[in-house]
Amino acid sequence: MAISMYQASVPRFVNILSNLSAILDKAQAHVEAKKIDPAALISFRLFPDMLPMTRQVQIACDAAKGAVARLAGVEVPKHEDTEQTFAELKARIAKTIEFVQSIKPEQIDRSEDRDITLKLGGKEIAFKGMQFLLGNALPNFYFHVTTTYNILRHNGVEIGKRDYLGNP
Amino acid sequence: MAISMYQASVPRFVNILSNLSAILDKAQAHVEAKKIDPAALISFRLFPDMLPMTRQVQIACDAAKGAVARLAGVEVPKHEDTEQTFAELKARIAKTIEFVQSIKPEQIDRSEDRDITLKLGGKEIAFKGMQFLLGNALPNFYFHVTTTYNILRHNGVEIGKRDYLGNP
Numbered sequence: 001m002a003i004s005m006y007q008a009s010v011p012r013f014v015n016i017l018s019n020l021s022a023i024l025d026k027a028q029a030h031v032e033a034k035k036i037d038p039a040a041l042i043s044f045r046l047f048p049d050m051l052p053m054t055r056q057v058q059i060a061c062d063a064a065k066g067a068v069a070r071l072a073g074v075e076v077p078k079h080e081d082t083e084q085t086f087a088e089l090k091a092r093i094a095k096t097i098e099f100v101q102s103i104k105p106e107q108i109d110r111s112e113d114r115d116i117t118l119k120l121g122g123k124e125i126a127f128k129g130m131q132f133l134l135g136n137a138l139p140n141f142y143f144h145v146t147t148t149y150n151i152l153r154h155n156g157v158e159i160g161k162r163d164y165l166g167n168p
Numbered sequence: 169m170a171i172s173m174y175q176a177s178v179p180r181f182v183n184i185l186s187n188l189s190a191i192l193d194k195a196q197a198h199v200e201a202k203k204i205d206p207a208a209l210i211s212f213r214l215f216p217d218m219l220p221m222t223r224q225v226q227i228a229c230d231a232a233k234g235a236v237a238r239l240a241g242v243e244v245p246k247h248e249d250t251e252q253t254f255a256e257l258k259a260r261i262a263k264t265i266e267f268v269q270s271i272k273p274e275q276i277d278r279s280e281d282r283d284i285t286l287k288l289g290g291k292e293i294a295f296k297g298m299q300f301l302l303g304n305a306l307p308n309f310y311f312h313v314t315t316t317y318n319i320l321r322h323n324g325v326e327i328g329k330r331d332y333l334g335n336p
Contacts (some may be wrong), residue, residue, distance in 0.1 A: 003170055134180055
């Protein structure tokens with residue numbers, strides 16, 4: 001017995017993406033209660049040359065769909081980065097979850113040694129499937145979800161780590 | 169073939185902890201170059217009721233050592249939370265890496281179904297080994313490393329996602 005590539009990917013992405021969607025509900029409720037322009041949160045950056053909240057959510061979604069698509073050897077679905085509201089970001093997350101859940105265990109399992117090439121900063125980087133999932137896709141995914149969380153937390157949205165971890 | 173519990177834990181924690189240590193070097197160089205009191209960064213919180221940077225690093229370390237110790241069924245080493253400087257935080261990371269690396273694959277492998285009970289917010293939560301590692305320990309670990317990163321980034325330390333991901 002061991003961990004299958006499916007177990008280490010699809011249910012993990014789905015859990016955290018669902019939690020992220022619920023966190024955005026709390027952010028939406030926060031801006032409504034405080035009569036804040038939602039754009040003030042959605043476009044917020046923790047530092048001027050960091051990416052705004054919208055991009056953090058979009059990249060988290062892309063990390064999830066890109067990982068399962070590459071491991072399954074199917075085309076990565078293209079989602080345009082057009083979201084401007086919490087509702088649109090939640091729809092982006094929902095369609096990402098739908099795609100991730102459409103991939104079956106038998107499409108991902110035994111992809112440990114699959115060759116995966118990523119373009120990072122203009123350079124091609126070669127990975128094996130397991131190294132890609134554990135060393136790149138998952139930490140990158142958690143990075144962007146946590147940064148979204150930190151942007152909201154920094155702006156006073158009342159969320160806690162429980163909202164991020166959910167019920168795994 | 170699949171992912172062993174060891175492969176999903178020890179090398180992952182060690183890689184990111186090493187990256188975190190190198191990130192602290194950059195933070196140290198930053199405060200020296202800008203003549204900033206290091207305590208201004210080390211005690212910084214992204215919001216008044218969030219934990220300061222020191223605690224983020226300490227908890228990331230605890231997540232790593234706690235995970236491998238629990239999976240291996242050995243006592244979790246106690247590290248006192250006394251760090252006040254970048255050098256001391258780096259030493260904390262170094263002793264965490266040393267402990268994590270002391271655990272052998274045969275101690276962790278086949279711990280997928282091991283019963284693990286965590287006290288979270290005063291409540292006992294029961295996990296199986298794989299669910300604990302993939303659904304709690306790893307996302308929690310990445311959360312605190314990323315929050316450390318975001319605190320430093322928010323304060324102008326010039327680091328990038330490459331510093332966080334390293335060479336997995």
